[in-house]
């Protein structure tokens with residue numbers, strides 16, 4: 249870290265705060281970091297030490313305070329200076345046109361009205377109050393008039409500015425109330441729940457509940473550990489500044505450092521709002537967060553005044569919801585599937601039903617207790633829900649529609665695949681097949697091994713795995729690396745070309761990071777999160793195998809159940825032998841232990857475009873990152889290299905225009921080889 253011009257501790261602390269605020273903004277708001285995590289951590293560490301050494305330098309809006317503060321005894325309440333109203337609702341495209349008509353009638357105008365349209369985030373509404381550019385209080389919406397003060401919790405959210413950015417061309421208002429929605433991305437939510445499951449904690453039902461639960465913590469240190477985000481969408485009271493248009497407000501908020509949803513469309517006609525609604529609905533399942541519709545707002549504030557509000561909601565805005573992702577159907581049967589851990593999972597086979605454009609014909613029932621709790625019987629009418637990209641679930645049974653012919657489900661006492669005993673251990677919800685060599689377990693293990701988070705072997709899908717196991721061509725994980733073109737070619741739907749492609753993909757997958765390798769092994773309770781923790785701490789299998797339960801338990805983020813499971817896995821000779829067999833067949837496990845990793849590409853930014861012939865883009869990204877480089881999605885003056893594969897996109901044109909160095913695949917290999925990474 250460079251020295252500040254005047255190296256007094258006070259100046260230094262202020263300099264570090266400015267730097268940290270700026271880099272935090274680049275990372276969490278713009279999603280375009282300029283420094284490595286390690287550099288950021290070093291600055292943070294230096295600031296923490298400074299503030300410890302000179303307590304008089306501590307500031308309430310220092311980035312060091314984001315870790316949370318002393319727990320509260322209870323939440324105080326606060327009244328909102330401008331009520332936080334709710335929105336009128338519509339349910340389809342016709343409600344968009346009806347809203348537009350109402351607005352024009354209210355304004356007595358024939359002219360087109362311009363709207364700003366936004367995704368309706370499914371999270372928790374909050375208000376942030378800034379005085380003289382500093383975050384003073386933050387509260388929940390509550391009943392719209394009074395909310396709960398949750399300032400310490402909101403301060404832990406990395407994308408919430410603690411101080412507003414002061415660019416030379418904007419003046420910061422003396423009072424600014426900002427409104428927005430706190431939410432959790434679906435992937436973060438799943439990881440949080442995975443971690444909670446691994447640590448025997450109750451699961452959150454959905455990302456919104458997880459966000460609400462996290463904001464309702466009296467201990468903000470807990471909130472700080474939750475992956476919360478915010479998008480802001482409006483203002484309350486403002487002093488010292490006036491806006492004329494909603495779009496202008498959002499633009500101004502963005503300049504002050506607030507995250508605005510990049511999917512907002514500014515100043516469009518009602519017809520275009522219909523197209524927007526359609527497009528967003530189609531895109532909905534691929535978004536990284538959950539939304540339940542769009543919000544459509546008249547853009548010009550002069551019109552807001554003319555239209556006014558009712559006691560509940562403004563006449564200048566409306567929420568148009570998407571079709572519910574719940575439908576009613578009938579349970580035709582309940583069958584049992586055997587997974588890779590031998591767990592018997594009851595699955596409801598449904599009368600096929602279209603939910604939000606996707607035909608659903610099965611729903612997981614998780615385990616025996618779940619079936620009992622929901623009291624799902626064969627023949628029942630049920631409500632089925634699809635959310636995010638998770639497996640559809642039965643929300644509830646319409647038991648008033650029963651006619652007495654419904655049959656309760658019974659967990660079998662033998663494995664439906666191999667016939668061995670299926671037992672349920674006391675205290676566990678899960679019934680398992682006791683046969684270690686059950687083909688269902690092997691199939692599940694191979695699927696997991698070859699999956700994206702593991703060896704990521706393209707072309708080794710479920711149907712093929714079933715054939716390989718059923719024909720006894722594969723009876724262990726290591727056997728995958730013994731497959732050759734001749735063997736594969738004889739299988740259903742396997743020509744010579746696809747057989748060769750698969751053999752190549754298998755060969756390419758052999759060089760693998762330690763954490764992916766651990767994940768691929770399918771150790772109970774070791775998901776991607778735990779695997780990463782282990783990979784950062786242990787250099788290789790031998791080091792980890794020697795760790796033992798007690799040492800593992802001391803790792804932050806690992807509970808006793810997980811530690812026990814890992815220790816037990818590595819204490820078994822057959823597991824170590826199977827790892828050895830993989831290595832003998834050419835599997836190379838690359839250490840990711842943090843202190844070991846050299847970072848020759850630190851500070852270098854790469855952009856990938858087009859198809860690379862010998863490696864997937866994901867893997868190329870990993871290789872670059874493992875040498876300390878960064879991969880960004882768009883070309884800017886900060887880009888060091890653009891890697892162009894076949895049929896590159898506009899990024900290549902941009903690279904040429906901006907004068908960024910362009911690498912082909914071989915040149916990328918060379919740059920990486922020089923950095924000590926091969927693929």
Ligand code: IVH
Nearest residue numbers: 333334335366367368369373429481543562
């Ligand atoms: S504007 C008076 N914009 O929807 C206008 N609200 O029923 C107030 N919400 O509680 C809200 N995304 O939590 C607005 N882009 C967005 C929104 C949004 C989600 C929520 C908000 C509010 C509820 C309104």
